[in-house]
Amino acid sequence: xxxxxxxxxxAVALKPARNAPLTLRIPEPAARPGEPANFSQLxxxxxxxxxxxxxxxxxxxxxxxxYELIRVLxxxxxxxxxxxxxxxxxxxxxxxxxxxxxxxxxxxxxxAQRQGKCSFYVRSTGEEAVTAxxxxxxxxxxxCFPSYxxxxxxxxxxxPILKMMGQVYSNTLDPLLGRQMPVMYSSxxxxxxxxxxxxxxxxxQAVGWAMGSALSGDTRIAASWVGDGTTAEGDFHxxxxxxxxxxxxxxxxxxxxxxxxxxxxxxxxxxxxxFAARAIGYGLPALRVDGNDFLAVYAATRWAAxxxxxxxxxxxxxxxxxxxxxxxxxxxxxxxxxxxxxxxWPLGDPIARLKQHLIERGDWSEQKxxxxxxxxxxxxxxxxxxxxxxxxxxxxKTHSPKTMxxxxxxDPDPRLLKQRQEAGY
Amino acid sequence: MATMNMIQALNSAMATMMxxxxxxxxxxxxxxxxxxxxxxxxGLQKKFxxxxxxxxxxxxxxxxxxxxxxxxxxxxxxxxxxxxxxxYPAFDQITSEAARIRYRSAGEFGxxxxxxxxxxxxxxxxxxxxxxxxxLFTHVVGLKVVIPSTPYDAKGxxxxxxxxxxxxxxxxxxxxxxxxxxxxxxxAVKPWSVHPASEVPEDYYKVPLGKASVVRExxxxxxxxxxxxxxxxxAAAKESGVDAEVIxxxxxxxxxxxxxADSVNKTGRCIVVHEATKTSGFGAELAALVQRECxxxxxxxxxxxxxxxxxxPHAFEWQYFPGPARVGAALRQxxxx
Numbered sequence: 001x002x003x004x005x006x007x008x009x010x011a012v013a014l015k016p017a018r019n020a021p022l023t024l025r026i027p028e029p030a031a032r033p034g035e036p037a038n039f040s041q042l043x044x045x046x047x048x049x050x051x052x053x054x055x056x057x058x059x060x061x062x063x064x065x066x067y068e069l070i071r072v073l074x075x076x077x078x079x080x081x082x083x084x085x086x087x088x089x090x091x092x093x094x095x096x097x098x099x100x101x102x103x104x105x106x107x108x109x110x111x112a113q114r115q116g117k118c119s120f121y122v123r124s125t126g127e128e129a130v131t132a133x134x135x136x137x138x139x140x141x142x143x144c145f146p147s148y149x150x151x152x153x154x155x156x157x158x159x160p161i162l163k164m165m166g167q168v169y170s171n172t173l174d175p176l177l178g179r180q181m182p183v184m185y186s187s188x189x190x191x192x193x194x195x196x197x198x199x200x201x202x203x204x205q206a207v208g209w210a211m212g213s214a215l216s217g218d219t220r221i222a223a224s225w226v227g228d229g230t231t232a233e234g235d236f237h238x239x240x241x242x243x244x245x246x247x248x249x250x251x252x253x254x255x256x257x258x259x260x261x262x263x264x265x266x267x268x269x270x271x272x273x274x275f276a277a278r279a280i281g282y283g284l285p286a287l288r289v290d291g292n293d294f295l296a297v298y299a300a301t302r303w304a305a306x307x308x309x310x311x312x313x314x315x316x317x318x319x320x321x322x323x324x325x326x327x328x329x330x331x332x333x334x335x336x337x338x339x340x341x342x343x344x345w346p347l348g349d350p351i352a353r354l355k356q357h358l359i360e361r362g363d364w365s366e367q368k369x370x371x372x373x374x375x376x377x378x379x380x381x382x383x384x385x386x387x388x389x390x391x392x393x394x395x396x397k398t399h400s401p402k403t404m405x406x407x408x409x410x411d412p413d414p415r416l417l418k419q420r421q422e423a424g425y
Numbered sequence: 426m427a428t429m430n431m432i433q434a435l436n437s438a439m440a441t442m443m444x445x446x447x448x449x450x451x452x453x454x455x456x457x458x459x460x461x462x463x464x465x466x467x468g469l470q471k472k473f474x475x476x477x478x479x480x481x482x483x484x485x486x487x488x489x490x491x492x493x494x495x496x497x498x499x500x501x502x503x504x505x506x507x508x509x510x511x512x513y514p515a516f517d518q519i520t521s522e523a524a525r526i527r528y529r530s531a532g533e534f535g536x537x538x539x540x541x542x543x544x545x546x547x548x549x550x551x552x553x554x555x556x557x558x559x560x561l562f563t564h565v566v567g568l569k570v571v572i573p574s575t576p577y578d579a580k581g582x583x584x585x586x587x588x589x590x591x592x593x594x595x596x597x598x599x600x601x602x603x604x605x606x607x608x609x610x611x612x613a614v615k616p617w618s619v620h621p622a623s624e625v626p627e628d629y630y631k632v633p634l635g636k637a638s639v640v641r642e643x644x645x646x647x648x649x650x651x652x653x654x655x656x657x658x659x660a661a662a663k664e665s666g667v668d669a670e671v672i673x674x675x676x677x678x679x680x681x682x683x684x685x686a687d688s689v690n691k692t693g694r695c696i697v698v699h700e701a702t703k704t705s706g707f708g709a710e711l712a713a714l715v716q717r718e719c720x721x722x723x724x725x726x727x728x729x730x731x732x733x734x735x736x737x738p739h740a741f742e743w744q745y746f747p748g749p750a751r752v753g754a755a756l757r758q759x760x761x762x
Contacts, residue, residue: 208494
C-alpha cells in the first residue's frame, strides 16, 4: 500500500486548504411571512398510542416517552388510550370555564392596553389548557413557580380577577403597590410565587422549594414553568441537575409554544431533539404531551405529581402547544411568521377540543357553551368596570408614591427614610 | 469561652444556629462530608446529619437559586460559595432575585438566606482566589453586606446574619482565617490564640449588623476599614506614629454612618482603606458620604488607599496589596494637608 490512511490524514492536516470550507448552520423556521404555514416536520403520535408506565418506573426505561406525544382526545373528541383520565363532568366543566375565563380576561386586558389603560400585557391564548389542566391536577397547597404566561394558574386557583386587573392597571387595588410591570403577579395565599422578569430563575428556585419540603418531611410538591426559549438559560441546567441529584419532588414544565418572541424553537435547540429529551441526560423521566389536550395535560401532570409525592422525584414535562397570539403587546408576529400559522396549528385550540369532547360525552352543547361564554364575558366586563374605577395606568390613581420606599428590607432602611423625605413624601 | 480562630468561630456560629433552629441548613461545594476546603463546616454533617449539611453540584447559580426557593419555603439556608471570585455565576440569582423578591412581592415572600464566601487577597491567590467584590453587592438594593475581622465578630455577625430575614452577603477575609494578618508579609503571622478577639463564647451571642467598632481611638485621622485592612490600618498607625482612629465597619450595608461621622468630625481627616480596586469601589461611597456629612469639619481631602485598578496579580502580590507602608504614608500625608 502506497498510501496508508495515517499518512493521508497527516497530509490533510498539513494542507487544510484542500478541505471544503466549514459552514455554520443557522436554523430557520419552516415558514416565514408570505409563505404557507408548514408543519410537515412535526412528529405527532396518534391519540391513545403512547404507553403509560407505572409510577415507580425507572427513568432510564422511559426514554421513548420523551420523543412520543401523549394525546388523549382524538379528532372526534373521544378520550382514548391508557392516559385517558377518569374525570367527572364537573371537573371538565370547571376546566372549560377556567380556560374561557382566562381567554376572555386576556382579550379584555389586551384591548385595555391598546386603549392606553395599561402599559403592557401578555396573553396566553392557545395555552390555556396548560394552566387549567395542570392546576386541576395539582393540589392547591402545591407551590407554583410560574413564568409570565401562566396567569391561568391564578384564575384556576380562584384568585380574584379584580386583583389581577388592579395589578395590570397599577391602580389602588394593585396588591404589588405599583412596583411591578403588568402580569408579574404574586400570591402567597394561592401558592403562586412572585413572577420575575429574569427568565428561568424560578426553575431552580422551585427545585430548592421542593428540597425544603422534602427536608422538612412535608407532603407538598412544587411545580415550575419555563418556555421553550428559556430552556437555553443556565438556570434550566441547574434545575435539572439539582432535581436529579436530590430527587426533589418537583414538576419541571417546559411550555413549548414554538416561539420565543421572534425566534422559533429551533434557535433554542428544539430541532435536534424534543425539549423533553433534555431530561434523559440528567436521568430524569420526561413526558411529552399535547398541550392543547386538556385531558392529556391533566393525566400527565397527575402522573408526575403522584410520582413526586411518592418520593420518586422530579419529572420534566414538555407541553407541546402553539403561541397563538403575539409575544406581548410590544410585539408584531406578522414580521417573522406566517399570519395564518396559528390557525393551521395541527393540534387545534384547547377550548374547542374540550368543548367537542364534552359534547361527544353528551354533557354539553353549542348553546350551553355560548351561554357560558356570555356569562364569563359579562363577569369580566363587570369586574373590569370596577377595576378601572380604581384607576388606570397613568391617571395617577395609584398607591401613594411614598410606599415605593418601603419593603426593600423587612425593617425600614434609614437611607430610604431620608430619600423619601428628599423626594417630598 | 473558648479560644478560636476565625474558621472555628464561623463553624461554631453555624453549629450554634443549627442547634437552635431546625430550619437552618448549610450547603455548598465540598461543605458536607469533607467539611469545606477551608474547614469552616468541619463536623457539621456528622453532628447534624446529611439533611442539615450537604454537598452540592459545582453550580453557584444553582446553589443560590436553590437557597432562594428553600428560603421561600421557610428554611434558613446558609450557603457557601467557595471563593468570592466564583460568585459571578450566581450574580443573577443574587441581584435579580434574592435582593428584590421582598420588594417585588410587596412583602409576600422573603429571602432569609446567608451567602458565605471567602474573599480578599494576600495569599498569592492570583486573579481568581483574591478578589474583593463587595462593591458589586453594596450597589444592589435589598442586600446586606457583612465582613468580619476577628473570630469574635465573625461568630456574632454570622449569627446575626442567619437570624436576619433579608439576604446577607457574608464575606470572610480568608487571609484572616488563621491569624490577624497586618500586611507585614515579611514577619511571621501570629495565630489568633494570642489575640484577645480569639476568646469566643461557645454559646449563642450576637454582634449586631449596622454597628461599626472603633478598634483604636485616636485624634488625628480617622481610618475607615474592614476585613484584613483593619489589621493593616492598626499596624500603619503604630508604624507611622500618627494618632489614627481606626474604625472597623463590620457591615457595609447597613452602614453605621453615625460612628463614622462622629469620628471624622472629631479628627477632621479621613482615610478609606480597602483591598478592592479603586474606581467605583466602596471607598468611593464612603468618601462621598463623609464629605457630605462632615464637610465643615474636614481639614484635608478624604483619601483612599486601595488595590490598584488592575486584575489581582500573582507575582506582584505585595505591590498590589495596600500594606501598612502605603496606608502609613497616606496617614502622614493627611496630616500635612
